[in-house]
Amino acid sequence: MPHDLNYYLATLAVYFLVYCVLTLGLNITFGMAGIFDFSYITFMAIGAYFAGVAVLPPSNQPGLQWILGLNLGFPLDLLIGAAAAGVMGLLIGLLAIRRIRSDYLAMVLVAVWTIAWSVTSNMIGLFNGQQGLIGVPQPFETQLGVNPNDYVFVFIPIAAVVLAILFTVAYCIERSPFGRALRATREDQDVAAAFGKRTVRLRLTAMTIGCLYAGVAGALTIEFLSAMSPNAWAIVETVIIFSALIVGGRGNVFGAVLGALLVRIVIIEGTGLLPTLPDHPELIGATRNILIGLLVIAVLYFRPQGVIPERRRRYFEARKPAADTSQEVAKGG
Amino acid sequence: MAEPLLSVTEVVHAYGGVQAVNGCTFEVPEGVICGLIGPNGAGKTTLVDVVAGALHLQRGTVRYAGADVGGWSPDRLARAGLIRTFQLSREFRQLTVLENLLVAATGRIDESLAGALFRRRQIAVAERALVKEARGLLEIFGLDPLRNDLAVTLSGGQKRLLELARAVMAHPRLLLLDEPMAGINPALMGLLEAHIRRLNSQGITFLMVEHNLGVVDRMCEPVVVMAEGKALAVGSMADHRASDAVVTAYLGRGRPA
Ligand SMILES: Nc1ncnc2c1ncn2[C@@H]1O[C@H](COP(=O)(O)OP(=O)(O)O)[C@@H](O)[C@H]1O
Numbered sequence: 001m002p003h004d005l006n007y008y009l010a011t012l013a014v015y016f017l018v019y020c021v022l023t024l025g026l027n028i029t030f031g032m033a034g035i036f037d038f039s040y041i042t043f044m045a046i047g048a049y050f051a052g053v054a055v056l057p058p059s060n061q062p063g064l065q066w067i068l069g070l071n072l073g074f075p076l077d078l079l080i081g082a083a084a085a086g087v088m089g090l091l092i093g094l095l096a097i098r099r100i101r102s103d104y105l106a107m108v109l110v111a112v113w114t115i116a117w118s119v120t121s122n123m124i125g126l127f128n129g130q131q132g133l134i135g136v137p138q139p140f141e142t143q144l145g146v147n148p149n150d151y152v153f154v155f156i157p158i159a160a161v162v163l164a165i166l167f168t169v170a171y172c173i174e175r176s177p178f179g180r181a182l183r184a185t186r187e188d189q190d191v192a193a194a195f196g197k198r199t200v201r202l203r204l205t206a207m208t209i210g211c212l213y214a215g216v217a218g219a220l221t222i223e224f225l226s227a228m229s230p231n232a233w234a235i236v237e238t239v240i241i242f243s244a245l246i247v248g249g250r251g252n253v254f255g256a257v258l259g260a261l262l263v264r265i266v267i268i269e270g271t272g273l274l275p276t277l278p279d280h281p282e283l284i285g286a287t288r289n290i291l292i293g294l295l296v297i298a299v300l301y302f303r304p305q306g307v308i309p310e311r312r313r314r315y316f317e318a319r320k321p322a323a324d325t326s327q328e329v330a331k332g333g
Numbered sequence: 334m335a336e337p338l339l340s341v342t343e344v345v346h347a348y349g350g351v352q353a354v355n356g357c358t359f360e361v362p363e364g365v366i367c368g369l370i371g372p373n374g375a376g377k378t379t380l381v382d383v384v385a386g387a388l389h390l391q392r393g394t395v396r397y398a399g400a401d402v403g404g405w406s407p408d409r410l411a412r413a414g415l416i417r418t419f420q421l422s423r424e425f426r427q428l429t430v431l432e433n434l435l436v437a438a439t440g441r442i443d444e445s446l447a448g449a450l451f452r453r454r455q456i457a458v459a460e461r462a463l464v465k466e467a468r469g470l471l472e473i474f475g476l477d478p479l480r481n482d483l484a485v486t487l488s489g490g491q492k493r494l495l496e497l498a499r500a501v502m503a504h505p506r507l508l509l510l511d512e513p514m515a516g517i518n519p520a521l522m523g524l525l526e527a528h529i530r531r532l533n534s535q536g537i538t539f540l541m542v543e544h545n546l547g548v549v550d551r552m553c554e555p556v557v558v559m560a561e562g563k564a565l566a567v568g569s570m571a572d573h574r575a576s577d578a579v580v581t582a583y584l585g586r587g588r589p590a
């Protein structure tokens with residue numbers, strides 16, 4: 001295979017792995033706990049920026065300004081990015097989730113994105129404003145001394161290991177009593193509370209886990225691309241991640257992965273291959289959004305729970321007559 | 334004499350200007366099936382909501398199991414064994430019938446995030462026991478063949494049964510039922526009646542809002558009559574039938590239940 005094609009496919013693989021982290025995180029917040037976190041992409045950005053300023057040196061020139069500048073390396077930057085996103089998510093959750101019911105919460109979270117985006121764009125000293133962070137050194141770049149064109153092959157295993165860990169965590173959550181309690185809370189908060197669930201705590205935990213995932217995805221993004229700016233986290237990005245999850249199947253880790261593949265790779269990268277019309281360069285983006293919209297509508301129409309719906313654990317084994325259990329029934333009383 | 338399991342004293346709850354519960358006082362001794370009857374709008378559902386912590390206690394006292402529980406959250410009351418059902422069935426729609434029951438077993442399995450990641454073996458053991466118990470209950474309620482179906486697919490009557498089975502799975506000490514017989518056919522009514530009696534004989538105390546006076550007559554003692562937000566009378570159905578005040582509260586409005 002020609003090197004160019006290898007390089008292209010390897011780059012796609014990285015995008016896919018990182019996007020899986022995003023959909024898996026949203027799957028916990030939205031898919032399992034039912035929180036419409038329309039600020040989701042904000043936490044990807046927080047993860048990216050904090051990972052960036054963890055790696056970059058302190059800034060000292062006009063035009064290149066940012067906070068911190070810790071000169072750290074991988075994986076500390078990733079942990080710092082994730083922690084920053086998780087802490088911010090927890091704080092916003094404490095303010096919003098405790099007091100506001102679901103329908104308004106979605107709007108409040110859109111406002112969170114708006115504020116975060118404006119502040120980041122306009123406070124130059126925070127993360128270099130509209131221009132964003134650039135030239136962030138890549139993990140192991142100097143130690144390995146690889147040719148920049150081959151770096152992607154270094155990064156694939158890094159992203160794969162991170163995704164493997166996060167996929168396992170999400171898988172365990174999905175199949176646990178904790179996950180079941182999240183889903184019950186999603187279905188009906190009042191009833192879940194009437195059966196003893198601490199619903200606020202459950203929702204806060206889900207929101208925080210989702211933000212941690214988004215933060216990791218952001219850290220991986222800036223590590224790979226060496227840059228992050230407000231253009232990369234427009235509000236539509238949150239909508240696209242929601243679309244991916246709804247298409248793949250919310251509430252199911254495999255659905256989250258499939259959604260990342262279909263939306264991030266097939267549609268977004270696929271439309272990227274379309275020829276650009278010289279007079280209408282914006283057509284590619286428009287085609288992309290239309291295709292995503294059509295796909296979401298088609299899935300909601302034909303398969304409302306997504307291509308891979310939430311897993312229903314089935315119990316088949318034959319039972320003996322229930323003579324003994326009927327006695328246990330009211331023992332707690 | 335032992336303190337009653339539940340005592341409601343001068344409880345008040347107003348929705349804006351509407352005094353739904355207006356100084357309601359009565360007691361539920363442990364071990365009974367206590368009826369709560371009264372015309373539409375008497376404040377029965379509001380009272381159940383206040384006792385269960387779903388509505389704020391504006392004035393008065395609610396004591397349960399020896400504690401002043403005014404201001405307790407619904408989940409705290411539930412963990413203390415005070416469980417309620419809803420006037421309209423509210424199943425967890427996208428969970429299976431069996432999962433609906435498993436969710437109710439709060440406190441009998443590790444539901445923490447740390448448990449999900451690091452104590453999977455202990456959880457699997459606890460889960461097996463819960464599944465066994467839940468399936469035993471489903472079998473009693475005739476729902477075991479539907480255990481793997483999403484709750485949203487059940488019929489109205491099956492949802493009623495699921496509500497009760499799920500409440501029992503929570504190991505309640507006091508079970509508040511809000512019109513459990515509403516909108517179900519007579520055969521199912523007889524079945525629910527038998528279930529409630531059996532659970533009562535196993536030690537669960539009931540406070541049951543019910544419009545069907547035949548059912549109340551057969552099952553409940555004592556019976557609290559509520560009207561206009563107050564407990565008008567407490568006694569047996571025979572007492573109530575002989576009481577002018579009670580008959581007027583019901584019949585005077587031309588609205589026998
Ligand atoms: N959410 C509410 N907002 C305003 N008024 C209400 C609400 N719920 C009930 N009410 C009013 O409170 C009174 C008592 O209602 P409720 O407790 O449902 O009575 P019951 O269950 O005995 O039929 C009625 O007058 C009803 O219209």
Ligand SMILES: [Mg+2]
Nearest residue numbers: 377378379420
């Ligand atoms: Mg009512």
